[in-house]
Amino acid sequence: MWKHLRGDHAGLAGLVLLAAIVLAAMLGPGMVPYDPLQPNLQETFLSPGGSHALGTDQLGRDLLARVVTGARLSLGGGLAALALSLAIGVPAGLVAGYAGGRTDDAIMSVVEVLMSFPGPLLAILAVAVLGPSQQHVVLAVGLASGPAFARLVRGSALAIREQEYVVAARAVGATPSRVAVRHVLPGCITPIVVIAALRLGTTIVTIAGLGFLGLGGDPVRPEWGAMLSQGQEFLRRAPHIALIPGGVMLLTVLSVNLFGDAVADALNPRTQSRRVQRGG
Amino acid sequence: MVRWLVLCLALALILLQGSAGFSAPAGRGATLTWGLHVAIDRLDPSASFALATGMAVGRNIFDRLVDHDEQLNILPGLATQWSASRDGRTWTFKLRQGVKFHDGTPFNADAVVFNVQRAIDPQLRLFAGTFAWGGVKGARKVDEFTVEISGDQPLAALLNNIADSGLGVIQSPAAIQRVREPRDFVPVGTGPFKFVSWVPDGDFVLEANREYWGPPPAVERLIIRAIPTASTRVNLLEAGEVDLITQAPIFEIGRLKGLRGVEVEARPATSWTYIAMNTTKPQFADIKVRRALNHLVDKQTIIAKVLFGVGRVADSPIGSAYRAHRSVKVYQYDPGLARQLLEEAGWRPGSDGVRIKDGQRLAATLWVPVGRFPGGAEMAQVVASAFRGVGVDVRVQEIEFAAYLGELRRSPTDSRIELVMAGWGTADPDSGMRPVLHSQSLPPRGNNIAFYKNPQVDELLDRGAAAIEPNTRLQVYGRVQEIVMDDAPWLFLTERREAVAWRSHVKGVRFIPSSAGLIDVRQVTIAR
Numbered sequence: 171m172w173k174h175l176r177g178d179h180a181g182l183a184g185l186v187l188l189a190a191i192v193l194a195a196m197l198g199p200g201m202v203p204y205d206p207l208q209p210n211l212q213e214t215f216l217s218p219g220g221s222h223a224l225g226t227d228q229l230g231r232d233l234l235a236r237v238v239t240g241a242r243l244s245l246g247g248g249l250a251a252l253a254l255s256l257a258i259g260v261p262a263g264l265v266a267g268y269a270g271g272r273t274d275d276a277i278m279s280v281v282e283v284l285m286s287f288p289g290p291l292l293a294i295l296a297v298a299v300l301g302p303s304q305q306h307v308v309l310a311v312g313l314a315s316g317p318a319f320a321r322l323v324r325g326s327a328l329a330i331r332e333q334e335y336v337v338a339a340r341a342v343g344a345t346p347s348r349v350a351v352r353h354v355l356p357g358c359i360t361p362i363v364v365i366a367a368l369r370l371g372t373t374i375v376t377i378a379g380l381g382f383l384g385l386g387g388d389p390v391r392p393e394w395g396a397m398l399s400q401g402q403e404f405l406r407r408a409p410h411i412a413l414i415p416g417g418v419m420l421l422t423v424l425s426v427n428l429f430g431d432a433v434a435d436a437l438n439p440r441t442q443s444r445r446v447q448r449g450g
Numbered sequence: 451m452v453r454w455l456v457l458c459l460a461l462a463l464i465l466l467q468g469s470a471g472f473s474a475p476a477g478r479g480a481t482l483t484w485g486l487h488v489a490i491d492r493l494d495p496s497a498s499f500a501l502a503t504g505m506a507v508g509r510n511i512f513d514r515l516v517d518h519d520e521q522l523n524i525l526p527g528l529a530t531q532w533s534a535s536r537d538g539r540t541w542t543f544k545l546r547q548g549v550k551f552h553d554g555t556p557f558n559a560d561a562v563v564f565n566v567q568r569a570i571d572p573q574l575r576l577f578a579g580t581f582a583w584g585g586v587k588g589a590r591k592v593d594e595f596t597v598e599i600s601g602d603q604p605l606a607a608l609l610n611n612i613a614d615s616g617l618g619v620i621q622s623p624a625a626i627q628r629v630r631e632p633r634d635f636v637p638v639g640t641g642p643f644k645f646v647s648w649v650p651d652g653d654f655v656l657e658a659n660r661e662y663w664g665p666p667p668a669v670e671r672l673i674i675r676a677i678p679t680a681s682t683r684v685n686l687l688e689a690g691e692v693d694l695i696t697q698a699p700i701f702e703i704g705r706l707k708g709l710r711g712v713e714v715e716a717r718p719a720t721s722w723t724y725i726a727m728n729t730t731k732p733q734f735a736d737i738k739v740r741r742a743l744n745h746l747v748d749k750q751t752i753i754a755k756v757l758f759g760v761g762r763v764a765d766s767p768i769g770s771a772y773r774a775h776r777s778v779k780v781y782q783y784d785p786g787l788a789r790q791l792l793e794e795a796g797w798r799p800g801s802d803g804v805r806i807k808d809g810q811r812l813a814a815t816l817w818v819p820v821g822r823f824p825g826g827a828e829m830a831q832v833v834a835s836a837f838r839g840v841g842v843d844v845r846v847q848e849i850e851f852a853a854y855l856g857e858l859r860r861s862p863t864d865s866r867i868e869l870v871m872a873g874w875g876t877a878d879p880d881s882g883m884r885p886v887l888h889s890q891s892l893p894p895r896g897n898n899i900a901f902y903k904n905p906q907v908d909e910l911l912d913r914g915a916a917a918i919e920p921n922t923r924l925q926v927y928g929r930v931q932e933i934v935m936d937d938a939p940w941l942f943l944t945e946r947r948e949a950v951a952w953r954s955h956v957k958g959v960r961f962i963p964s965s966a967g968l969i970d971v972r973q974v975t976i977a978r
Contacts, residue, residue, distance in 0.1 A: 209831060214755050
């Protein structure tokens with residue numbers, strides 16, 4: 171992995187950028203001397219520079235403070251949604267792929283129905299039912315991207331269960347659940363990691379998109395999507411209010427995707443061997 | 451070959467479109483193009499609750515028996531004289547003679563009786579019956595040009611209600627009777643403009659009525675174009691594609707004022723914006739708490755910074771354009787006093803800083819409908835932040851408009867309202883205050899969403915509704931404003947104003963301050 175990254179400049183750049191953003195999300199709110207929630211109507215619409223490094227928004231709140239606080243919501247939300255979709259999708263796919271037959275049909279027909287909705291639409295539906303709040307948005311996005319993992323894992327499990335070592339495990343009397351978890355699942359890990367790394371960016375954007383639509387609940391929270399939607403009104407007068415959260419979101423998703431690509435390359439046996447050859 | 455044909459067709463289309471842009475006819479009468487902030491919902495103003503439809507369709511194609519001037523005085527319209535009976539239950543209108551509808555049929559007492567009967571027909575469920583003709587039980591022809599309109603109760607608000615918006619219009623009975631299917635409806639009135647065409651969500655086109663009984667319009671054509679996106683409206687105005695726009699975004703006003711060739715105005719109106727506190731919830735049952743919270747709303751700064759100066763500090767529950775408006779008092783921004791009042795009321799800071807009394811936290815959700823109030827979400831955030839500063843935990847939640855209306859309709863026992871931003875405003879103080887303050891107007895019947903109950907206010911509102919004498923009404927409604935201001939069922943914020951912007955060559959735009967502010971373009975001239 172590390173060996174691979176050294177040769178992959180784009181992936182390395184993505185990793186460095188991502189690390190910087192994660193660090194800012196962890197330390198930033200403590201280091202910026204402004205409250206991201208507290209309006210200060212005496213300092214509205216300040217341009218970047220001066221005592222407010224990234225300027226202030228329409229209510230005079232420090233944008234740097236808001237953006238770094240928002241990073242927790244966006245990255246944390248993205249990871250949480252991803253974890254949720256893995257928690258739903260992986261077991262479902264594993265059971266479907268390994269058990270086969272009617273179980274497979276039952277699970278996969280549900281998955282296919284869910285997959286036929288565009289993910290964001292499914293998420294909007296879920297939030298509309300649950301009510302607008304950040305938790306519900308994360309929940310909805312997690313639920314909406316679960317089926318993709320289910321399908322992925324099922325595909326891998328279908329192939330792996332015919333492998334000789336799996337057949338052997340079954341032959342020596344291992345229970346189906348033991349075979350599934352101990353012998354089939356490990357074989358699925360690589361594609362799961364690859365797809366998860368690539369999906370993280372999409373998940374962050376979808377969460378921000380729902381925030382943009384006002385489904386994230388309290389508009390006070392410095393969620394990037396909500397900041398973007400509030401800022402677009404003032405695009406002409408003070409473009410930085412929308413451009414800063416938008417730009418930070420762009421950089422975050424870019425870094426996540428570059429890094430995700432690098433992970434995918436590193437774990438892909440074909441590109442790996444090619445690189446080794448080239449490097450050697 | 452086919453490719454060439456397609457190309458030629460595309461070119462022709464582009465050329466056609468281009469030429470349509472240069473259609474300002476030299477020598478012929480001028481055209482006024484108005485960028486309206488919403489789409490006209492239907493062509494029958496008697497059936498539409500939308501203010502914009504009343505303003506665009508009702509005020510241009512139709513007349514009412516009486517009209518409002520810019521101070522909300524009552525002016526003659528299709529009626530030249532009117533008087534109320536001693537008990538106020540019957541109004542007699544003398545009608546204007548020699549007026550014709552656009553379809554050539556004569557305007558007379560039969561037409562008025564037809565329109566009133568149609569409006570109050572319970573089967574048709576027209577908004578006009580509830581609002582313009584509210585309380586009216588019947589109309590009677592006395593002679594060809596005299597009509598009596600009567601109700602079971604005194605009709606003190608009748609003149610204002612008829613004159614307001616587009617609900618009180620008089621339509622051609624012949625045209626209404628011709629309608630078989632709702633989609634066949636064509637608006638036929640006596641007004642200064644005649645209907646030409648309408649594309650839903652697109653252009654509503656009118657032409658001058660040269661036989662108008664009053665001064666005929668100076669423009670030949672009036673095009674009302676639905677442009678719901680605020681930034682698009684502004685861009686089209688700046689580009690000169692439209693001559694006038696309603697609801698210019700408030701944060702653009704400063705910039706538009708600086709532009710050459712553009713005029714902007716945001717005049718006072720009767721309508722106002724407030725935050726209702728559910729007075730039946732333990733958090734807001736105590737008058738001291740409600741007053742304390744009012745002292746935490748820095749109205750001056752909010753209007754200056756959040757509303758860009760477009761507003762007026764609330765010194766009464768209602769808007770200043772009401773003739774009955776009384777400047778009662780202002781809850782000055784004073785966090786110290788607010789803290790003191792909260793302490794006196796027994797709300798003490800708990801372990802997390804939020805005030806508690808008898809196990810109840812002083813916490814609430816503040817609902818703001820998305821996009822309905824200019825600066826609404828921002829105002830809510832500022833208010834919530836000030837509340838947090840003294841240990842009142844308020845969470846702002848933006849709520850989609852349909853869901854908002856649904857929540858507002860819930861009956862007192864299952865209402866989930868804690869704090870909710872709302873607005874109101876009409877032409878008459880009765881319709882202005884009764885639906886939001888009378889204890890008989892609790893949802894779902896009315897809009898008393900603070901669930902406010904004060905027998906004295908009820909009694910005064912009932913007295914006002916029965917009082918025909920203008921001075922009695924002024925006194926009664928002035929007293930109501932004093933009591934409500936004191937009881938503080940709401941967080942009093944600001945008067946609502948809507949900005950209108952137009953190119954400088956447009957002269958004579960008039961403002962009727964009822965509701966959120968209507969504009970009247972009937973006498974507009976264009977000087978290029």
